[in-house]
Amino acid sequence: MNYQEFVGSVTGFLRESLPGGTRLQLIPLEKNNGIIMDGLSVRKEGKRVAPMIYLDSYYREYLDGRSLRGICDQILECCEDSDFEEHFDVDFFREPERVRPTVAYRLINYEKNRELLQEIPHLPFLDLAVIFYSLLTDTPVGHATVLIRNSHLELWGKNTSWLYEAAKENTEKLLPKRLVSMEDMIYELSEGKQEPEYAGVPMYVLTNSRKSFGAACLLYDGVLGECFRRLEESYYLIPSSVHEVILIPASAVGDSRELCALVQEMNRTQVRSTEVLSDTVYLYSEETRRLEMIDF
Known part of the structure; x- marks a missing residue:
């Protein structure tokens, strides 16, 4: 089943299952980095607020082997439970x-x-x-x-x-900041199941308490200077995604061009297209005490 057939099956199921007068509308929405995703607006009769269902992610689940009926049932449950107006002004x-x-x-x-x-x-x-x-x-x-x-x-x-x-x-x-070592972050993400191996290069992750849009923590007052004091030297800042950045001591990097190549490769193979922040590597130096882009 191709994507258009999938969309037709889902919308057909919802039309048959939802109350009469419910309006279904497929709306192309621009997400981060110019990515266009299809949002299915489900507006019940007499309601001012409509839940938006992103069908692209559900289609990926279908291609990964999830049943169409299971997906339709979950979307239907979401539509039936989202009586937002009754609980929110x-x-x-x-x-x-x-x-x-x-x-x-x-x-x-x-x-x-x-x-x-x-x-x-x-x-x-x-x-x-x-x-x-x-x-x-x-x-x-x-x-x-x-x-x-x-x-x-x-x-x-x-x-x-x-x-x-x-x-x-x-x-x-x-969204309070969190500055943790890479080893501690790996241990935390694995829920204690994976003991991190120390790579010999001290790396830190800067994010926020929700690990959502945490790269913005570098804008917080005094945080870049605090990171400098933690690392005790100039450092490179790698924009690993919109959700976090990675800090590496400058003395641990032999050639900063290798870091740039690494970031570009990660963005193309490891990071979701909607979560890529930048291909640029930044430097916070002891001399300038500010963040600057590395140019080649």
Whole structure:
């Protein structure tokens, strides 16, 4: 079954299973790095909020051997359980002072997101862009995020400076940083089942408490200097994904060009296309005490 046939089967199943008057609409959505994904909007009659189902990921599960019926049943359960309006004030997002405590920032690649950046407020940072979202921590579906667009600022009568000040105040509180050794991170991710092998090069992972959009931690006040004190020397910063960055002492790297080649290879083979941050390697040096891109 090809992708279009899969979409037709899923939507046909939902039309037969959901209450009459439910509107199904397939909407192409631009995600990070210009990746277009199909979102299936499921709006029940009389509702202002509709769950969005990303069919691309479900199709990958189908290709990996999961049954079509199992996928359809899970999507149906999601649609039936997502009575968001009964538990959440949908007018909340019309009031900027109620939104302000939820505003946070994250980092994306500037060049790969040029089209998206035309529609959302942002600030340039090296070869990256700082963008903003609302982090909702108490919803019927757990944590949820809403990307803040230019249309929101127009509605609120606010500007990007207002957003940045709010995000600078909130992000570190909502998503505290975590700076841990690579060995400890491997042990943690394996839930204690894998004893890490020390490679002889001290590496650290910088992320946040949720390990989500954690690369933005490098924007926190004083964090780059804190990393310098932890490593006790200049260090290279590798953008392993939008969720975390890796720090390596400069004295442990013989040729920084090898690091650049490694990052590019990882981004093409190990990192999901929607989670790639940059192919660039950065240096925080003892002399400048700031983060700079490595050029060749």
